[in-house]
Amino acid sequence: MQEMQNKFEALSIENEELRKQIDQTRDVVIKNKKGLEDSTRMNQEAITSANYNEQYSRKNNIKVMNFPRRENQNLRSDFIETVKRDLNVHLEERDVVAIHRLPSDKPGPKPMIVRLFSSDVKRKVMVNRKNLNNSVRISDDVTWRNMQLISKLRDMNCFESVWFYNSGVYGRLEDGLQLKFNLFDNIRIRLQHRK
Structure with a gap:
């Protein structure tokens, strides 16, 4: 015991x-x-x-795709002329702060980044960009992370439209509800709570 x-x-x-x-x-x-x-x-x-x-x-940058390329090209002058001719927006030389082509493995003209003098100048170009007469396209210069978020939202197939505006990524549902999304949002929970 x-x-x-x-x-x-x-x-x-x-x-x-x-x-x-x-x-x-x-x-x-x-x-x-x-x-x-x-x-x-x-x-x-x-x-x-x-x-x-x-x-x-x-914020003052735009990305230009399919802008024609030629020998001994003056990108600044050609861009200003295209904007004047196709968009009916008059730009001064000083309105284009910087312009250069980006590296690309895709066939065709390499995309360009254009830094404009102010957000007012950019707004004039962006508002009239739908008037471009050829295959040239103009869009916002969006960060890689914001592009990933846009792709993620589009891949969900529950948004009527997804877009970038004023440093934000937005999505509109088919019922008209419009939401702004951040990088680390739980999208499914936001959609469930509808906010």
Whole structure:
């Protein structure tokens, strides 16, 4: 009987020690989980902020696709002339701050980035871009992350339209509800709650 009592006490002490270890381990896991959640939140905030800053730095930029290429081309003059002829928008030389072609593996003319002098100049071009007479297309210069979000929304096949406007990505449902989306939104939950 005494031997069993001793074994029981030894097991009780061992059991109590194991409980303490489990409690300590649980505390460490909870602390690490909280740290991971904080790091994830801060990482998402940093990425969101960096994306916003990058997009803001492009606010006066436009992207031009299928702009014809020729030998000894003066891109600035050709672009200004095309905008004047096709869009009926008069641009001064100073309105085009910078212009260059982007690298591309696709056949045909490489796309161009055009930095315009102000958002007013850009607005004039963007409002009239539908009047382009040939295959040249003009769009906003959108960051890679915003393009990924736009693609993700379009792939869901539940939006009537998805677009980029004024540094934001928007989607309109077939019932007319229009929502602005951020990079780390849970889109399905936003759609369920309809906000």
